[in-house]
Amino acid sequence: MKKDYILNVDTNAERRSMTGNVEIRQIEGEVTPTIAGIACVFDQPTDMGWYIEKVATGAFDQADMSDVVALFNHEEEELLSRTTGKADDLVLSITQAGLGYQFRAKNECSSEVAQNISLGFIKGSSFAFSCVGEEWEYEVAQMDGQKKDVRTITKIGKVYDVSPVTYPAYQQTSVGLRKRQIEKQPDLMDLKINNKAK
Helix, strand or coil: CCCCCHHHCCCCCCEEEECEEEEEECCCCCCCCEEEEEEEEEECCCECCEEEEEECCCCCCCEECCCCCECCCCCCCEEEEEEECCCCCCCEECCCEEEEEEEEEEEEEEHHHHHHHHHHCCCEEEEEEEEEEEEEEEEEECCCCCCEEEEEEEEEEEEEEEEECCCCCCCCCCHHHHHHHHHHEEECCCCCCCCCCC
């Protein structure tokens, strides 16, 4: 099994995926289609299994979104586009809804992905990021008859990639678990972490 590229860049990097947030747009005058999606939706509570998570509006306000790549399924060999400053390459945008992205399908890989999106075979989007600000509320959310902790991501440090994905499902992360345990039970480690956004 090959090593995930993102772990070489940042061992604390996380990923989130969403269903139904990628589409093909045919822009007038363009021969090749444009792939567009929403990689992250603000203030949408999502069940992560043992906790509920949401990304706060404003979490991307100071995020480093330079040199971001668009990959298929987060695979570095499946390069679709990159932020270059050109309007037809990867462009990220922060809207009221969340983190949007779009790029023109200019290479063979992105053309294949565009075809699979138009056929309905690829239905979701995802992004890889580092979290530098978060807040936890403990046992406040009622879900499936039990109380769960709520993690609100308040500040994104870096966006690494955005990706159309085959299996758009939220993934649980060990990073969130580690931070939550340390904050809730600081005696478990001789390490104090301030997870509040400054």
